[in-house]
Amino acid sequence: MRTLTKIIAPALAVALGMGAALPASAHETRHEQSARHTPDRHEMDRARSIRSDIHGLRAQIDRAAARHRISYREANGLHRDARQIQRLYASYARDGLTHRETRVLKAKISKVQFALHMERSDRDGRRG
Template identity: 40%
Template sequence: MRTLTKILAPALVASFAIASVAPANAAAVHNGNRAQAAHMTPARNDTIRTQISQLSRDIDRATRRGTLSRRESASLKRDLGELRGLYGRYARGGLQRSEVRMLERKADQIRASLRAERHDFNKKPQHARR
């Protein structure tokens, strides 16, 4: 009987401890939107990061081709830097749907500005070398 008590008592204590901790963990995981957003964040992060890097490449390419002036390029890069900073702040706690929409809207605005600046006619003139 003593042997059974020595084995059974610690097993019961351990099982009660595990049973009391499990609901607390489950409640923390499913409590609020942050936990759900953090669960789905990797795909959202990849999408936003891809958009930001694509915008950066597009701005650099337009600048090299001469379709953007230095001033236009600097302005777009400044806007892109603000988008990167906003993304960094939002991504720390996991992106929520509203934050993703905000970041995508700002990326779309920068993309529209880039398109407008490329197609305006106030570019730096390209002088031929003699």
């Protein structure tokens, strides 16, 4: 009996220790595992489209600044707006983009594009 205890006790301790060391995903219930989000093709297309729009916006700002259509100060302000959109996109994209988040991002991109258009046409070198 004593030898059996010497063998089983350490094995039991190891087994219990392994259970505590399992990753959090192993402890999830079946409902939690099925509730995890996997993006579909349309979500990935929306995300790709938004990334492309943000990249294009930054390129437009750079091009306008390089051609001296907007001032350095105007370009900095527009770049700051584009970075804010990029950060918001990154925040939204963690869990996949919803239709509402896509609309919000597109609206913000359009707003900055309009501001770029206005800055190019005002020729005063100042923001706004």
